[in-house]
Amino acid sequence: MTIGEKIKYFRSRIGITQAKLAELSGIHPVSIRKYETNKMTPQTEQIDKIAEALGVSSFAITGFENNIRLETIGDFMGLMIMLIKANIVLIDGEREEDDEYKPETVSFKINPLITKFFKANAGDTEYNADDVLCRLKQENLLKDILRWEKINYGYEKCAAKYSDTPDKETLNVLDSLKETKEAIELELQRSNVMLGSKNGITVKISSDI
Template sequence: MTTGENIKRLRKERGLTQKKLGELSGINEVQIRQYELGRANPKLDTLKKLCSALNVTLHEVLDDNWDEMNEEKKMGFKENLQKLLDENNLNVSQLADLIGIPKNTLYTIMSRNSTRIDFRILEKIAKAFSVTIEELISDEYEHKDVSISKELNRIRSKKLQKIMKPIQDFMNEECCPHDMLVIQRGNAQLFSGELSIRLDILD
């Protein structure tokens, strides 16, 4: 059964109308109807609200084949994930670091023979790329222009500004000896890639 069919089945088992489920979950009745008819895919946050209202787990609502993916879904997932990685200038190792899972786990998931995948990992991958889990494994999914690399660059830029502002403020002071300001590479006690900033009073 599809996710929409599961939502409909669970709703009816509890004697709820679409309107009542909408009231309990805070989701528009029309939107619930679209999900049940398979005309729209609920986002992860929406699924969680529906699950809470139905008093079920995400696994009970999702498509029967999430854990044991068939060949079509497996290929759709891997192709979509590779597209997302390419669009965001990321590799498998970087994505693993970003979502906090072992690199070997993600490499195994993307291997040719892998058919099983932990739902929690699917959830993390989907959240990282701002897509739904169903979109992530759909063989018809066309990715929207959502760039992790842009967000990472924004974060890096903010960090750099935070580092440089005190230096710029210092250099703007009249008493600042501009030619005595030295920015040096840190010593071995620093983490790789970090900079130490030191002011040296030169003779």
């Protein structure tokens, strides 16, 4: 199914019209019609609004295959960013005074809402999956993730506190912080070094070259 077909499917499942979906999502009815007929593709912001109006996950509309691949270090960093933002992967550790985590204290764990469906075994011993903590092996990748997390953490705190302010200067600072955060996210996803390169470093070459 295309994104448009999925939107139409979920809309039909809950029995609402295109006009009602437009009202609930705050998106123009003409755009909804174009999305469903594949004449226009919704951007991430519109997909999130439509998904919320339909009561489904954004992934249910876009499909995991359109969002996730895992071939390179850049792919891995992008996946980690997505999982942390979605609170699927949680960072456990101590923060410095500047709000950045101390690398030596950091471990990663799966959100308890997910781990409650799993159990962990080591040999014959069974553990609570909530107790399983993972550490990132490569120190440079850990530092990059923590650098991004610090800025993301700061942005989220500021946005929650000041996003409704009428003060233009404050909003400009928020926009600047958001741009910095997004630039770092993009940079972290640039590496084309392949994962699992056993015989030295290999890189993914673009098919356009």
